[in-house]
Amino acid sequence: MSRPLLDVSGLTMRFGGLLAVNGVALQVHDRQVVSMIGPNGAGKTTVFNCLTGFYRPTEGKILLDGESIEGLPGHQITRKGVVRTFQNVRLFKDMTAIENLLVAQHRHLNTGFLAGLFKTPAFRKSEREAMQYAAHWLEQVDLVDCANRPAGTLAYGQQRRLEIARCMMTRPRILMLDEPAAGLNPRETEDLKALIALLRDQHGVTVLLIEHDMKLVMSISDHIVVINQGCPLADGTPEEIRANPDVIKAYLGEA
Amino acid sequence: MTHRIRPAFFSALLVIALSVPVFGLKLTTEGIALIVEGATASTYWIIAACAVGMFFWTLFHERLAAGWAASPNLPRILAGAGSFLTLPSTQRWIICTLIVVALVWPFFGSRGAVDIATLILIYVMLGLGLNIVVGLAGLLDLGYVGFYAVGAYTYALLSEYFGFGFWSALPIAGAMAALFGFLLGFPVLRLRGDYLAIVTLGFGEIIRILLRNMTDITGGPNGISGIEKPTLFGLSFDRRAEEGMQTFHQFFGLEYESIHKVIFLYLIAVLLVLLTLFVINRLLRMPIGRAWEALREDEIACRALGMNPTIIKLSAFTLGATFAGFAGSFFAARQGLVSPESFTFIESAIILAIVVLGGMGSQLGVILAATVMILLPELMREFSEYRMLMFGALMVVMMIWRPQGLLPMQRPHLELKP
Secondary structure (H helix, E strand, O other): OOOOOEEEEEEEEEEOOEEEEEEEEEEEOOOOEEEEEOOOOOOHHHHHHHHOOOOOOOEEEEEEOOEEOOOOOHHHHHHOOEEEOOOOOOOOOOOEHHHHHHHHOHHHOOOOHHHHHOOOHHHHHHHHHHHHHHHHHHHHOOOHHHOOOEHHHOOHHHHHHHHHHHHHOOOOOEEEEEOOOOOOOHHHHHHHHHHHHHHHHHHOOEEEEEOOOHHHHHHHOOEEEEEEOOEEEEEEOHHHHHHOHHHHHHHHOOO | OHHHHHHHHHHHHHHHHHHHHHOOOEEEEEOOEEEEEOOOHHHHHHHHHHHHHHHHHHHHHHHHHHHHHHOOHHHHHHHHHHHHHOOHHHHHHHHHHHHHHHHHHHHOOOHHHHHHHHHHHHHHHHHHHHHHHHHHOOOOOOOHHHHHHHHHHHHHHHHHHHOOOHHHHHHHHHHHHHHHHHHHHHHHOOOOHHHHHHHHHHHHHHHHHHHHHOHHHHOHHHOEEOOOOOOEOOEEOOOOOOOOOEEHHHHOOOOOOHHHHHHHHHHHHHHHHHHHHHHHHHHHOOHHHHHHHHHHHOHHHHHHOOOOHHHHHHHHHHHHHHHHHHHHHHHHHHHOEEOHHHHOHHHHHHHHHHHHHHOOOOHHHHHHHHHHHHHHHHHOHHHHHHHHHHHHHHHHHHHHHOOOOOOOOOOOOOOOOO
């Protein structure tokens, strides 16, 4: 098989005496949907935080397309194409939906001081393009009607979708979703599943997912990694995971 | 009702206790008796009336407030007017009207009034500059006066040692203040909230003390005097021009009048304020303005979206400092004298009060608040001993009735047009 897009090996994160993540390995290939599952407190979000530069991992290698990215600050990792959402929605609540999407394009805009001051044609063009791109993605996540409403006033499911659209503004290669289905009703979860499939198939985005909704995980993942108490427990296709006795034991407790 | 009696009683006691320093009363002992000095019978009556008033106010104000809320007419109209006044389009119209008025009235006003208006404009400029840092980017800066001092001293020193004129020194002063903002901001902006406030507070004091102690260069506590006034394309506003220069009144064949100079300074201040307003208005609509707001709301989300928080904060800090630098060099030109005593902490506090009073992020609010803050002490010179007391009272009243500021800003939202 070709070189994985994201190759994590021996990832360890220690907080003082607490070993939160211990030797996790992870391989994500281009255009795959990989899920990370595990009981609460297993260290899944810590792995996310290490991968996106919010924590500096104690040990381990993180290679993005062959390039080592561990220890880089978060915003630089995002610029390399790894972008994440959070467990709780972190939209800019007082800004409108469309503005949330514009802010996320900051790096792709003409931020020249004089250009903005005098509204040069280049500046107008860059703003117009940003607006169009944002509008395009609002359409993709079915939020055009809410474009001019403050993000904080949207329904929870809409906020979740807006957050994904906002991530897409940074033109990511890997989208990391931290429990995107938490708090969604079954219909919204179906929509989310369709959205993830769309992202992968039409926009060529690789998705790394933390999720507790097993129905969603099993139906959408190409590959699943199970983590228990910071250690890797199992690794395989959904069928293999479903049949793995260790996984069942970790989830349901020893009989 | 009964549960209000105790606090009411203590409030009344507090009024009595506070009246001692406020009225400048003196408690002295005579033998074993404690007597009050410096009070007349009327003072006692005033204190007693205040204490009784406070007692009943604390006792009944909940009921009064309930009654107020129940009466439907007045407050609702106020609320409607309030939200109308905070709309960006309304504020734009008001600002346009203000500009026209500001440009016309000095030709009819008295010399003293124009002079005070110039002072107000300096504070408007400072308020607008600090507004970028505090109101838009959400960074609490208590040492803003430091950048003001840098600007003022840059012009003063350039004029003293190198003979620079105002106009050529103005951009240099802005750039110097920006440089200081950048240098201070770089290590400091990793800090959050209170810590940032403390460090910037220290910075303001360091600048002042440095200026006072570098006696060889800055003249120490005496400061630098005889700073050149601005000229209009080389025409000076003095009675007699220097060798090879012309004066304004000679050139236009007018009688010499000292008010020309005052009006000229005033118009420069208006020009600088307009420039500041223009820049801030554009900034609000630029990507960097949106980034500031986003950063104020959620720094972690910003980082996750690939924005570098340090750079974004630094830009706000540097830009804010630049405007302080402009204001400072204008201040030096207007006074003709700078000394470290003009840049004490209380100045920072007044500028911050202008921003908070006006409403964070609001430009019209800053203009209004600067006018109130500078004009009130001037109008009430007889009460100058009570200036700080009124200052405090104003703050308390504001925090109760309008914690969001006089005219808080509604940001210009970008709209998606179908």
